[in-house]
Amino acid sequence: MRTLIAANWKMHGNSSWVDKPAEFGSILPQSKREGVDVLICPPALFLAAMTANTQGVFIGAQNCHHEDKGAHTGEISAEMVKDAGADYVIVGHSERREGGETNRAVQAKAASACRHGLTPIICVGESLSQREAGEAEAVVAAQLAASMPEGETSIVVAYEPIWAIGTGKVPTIEDIGSMHNHIRKIVGKGVRILYGGSVKPGNAREILAVENVNGALIGGASLEMDSLAKITQAVAVSS
Ligand code: PGA
Numbered sequence: 001m002r003t004l005i006a007a008n009w010k011m012h013g014n015s016s017w018v019d020k021p022a023e024f025g026s027i028l029p030q031s032k033r034e035g036v037d038v039l040i041c042p043p044a045l046f047l048a049a050m051t052a053n054t055q056g057v058f059i060g061a062q063n064c065h066h067e068d069k070g071a072h073t074g075e076i077s078a079e080m081v082k083d084a085g086a087d088y089v090i091v092g093h094s095e096r097r098e099g100g101e102t103n104r105a106v107q108a109k110a111a112s113a114c115r116h117g118l119t120p121i122i123c124v125g126e127s128l129s130q131r132e133a134g135e136a137e138a139v140v141a142a143q144l145a146a147s148m149p150e151g152e153t154s155i156v157v158a159y160e161p162i163w164a165i166g167t168g169k170v171p172t173i174e175d176i177g178s179m180h181n182h183i184r185k186i187v188g189k190g191v192r193i194l195y196g197g198s199v200k201p202g203n204a205r206e207i208l209a210v211e212n213v214n215g216a217l218i219g220g221a222s223l224e225m226d227s228l229a230k231i232t233q234a235v236a237v238s239s
Contacts, residue, residue: 006216
């Protein structure tokens with residue numbers, strides 16, 4: 001299974017950032033990142049410009065609507081994301097779930113993504129109080145059951161404990177390992193399971209070595225190409 005290093009830029013960047021895949025490619029050419037898929041998810045405004053010059057980096061969106069078209073001001077459909085040349089879309093990020101996005105909405109978005117040939121990255125993860133109450137595994141199982149599209153195997157799951165996102169706090173390696181084993185039992189063999197939440201060059205190697213961690217979803221540390229390259233190098237092989 002190829003490792004997926006996915007950058008979630010969130011609401012950062014401007015039009016000059018469309019050159020960042022080229023910058024990334026000059027720091028870490030494809031020959032030095034064998035076995036790794038690198039993905040950048042910029043703000044939707046930059047998708048089309050970025051897919052025009054990818055240097056072997058995959059491009060994805062951070063969200064999509066579940067319908068193909070209609071009176072939905074400000075939304076973009078999975079079909080539009082695909083038409084812009086992207087290959088992936090993040091759905092159900094906790095920052096969007098906080099804004100009211102339900103499991104059912106996430107499931108509908110992921111199904112729409114699959115219908116249009118995109119790979120959805122379905123985000124799940126517990127809050128700090130849920131972890132402290134010993135409910136983390138049950139919460140994640142329930143989120144997965146309700147937000148994975150039925151019968152679709154071309155999906156990616158990202159486990160992102162909410163309390164680890166943007167905080168510098170990371171679960172123990174044992175906790176990451178047991179949650180990823182738990183998720184593996186639910187999603188089956190072929191699905192890549194990413195870990196997300198305060199992944200940085202300094203902890204990437206240890207996290208990415210954990211069984212059933214098939215990649216990372218990275219926010220803050222993905223904005224600088226140097227840092228994204230260092231994280232990629234933690235798993236990359238040179239040819
Ligand atoms: P972070 O964000 O790496 O800044 O913690 C991860 C994410 O939200 O996907």
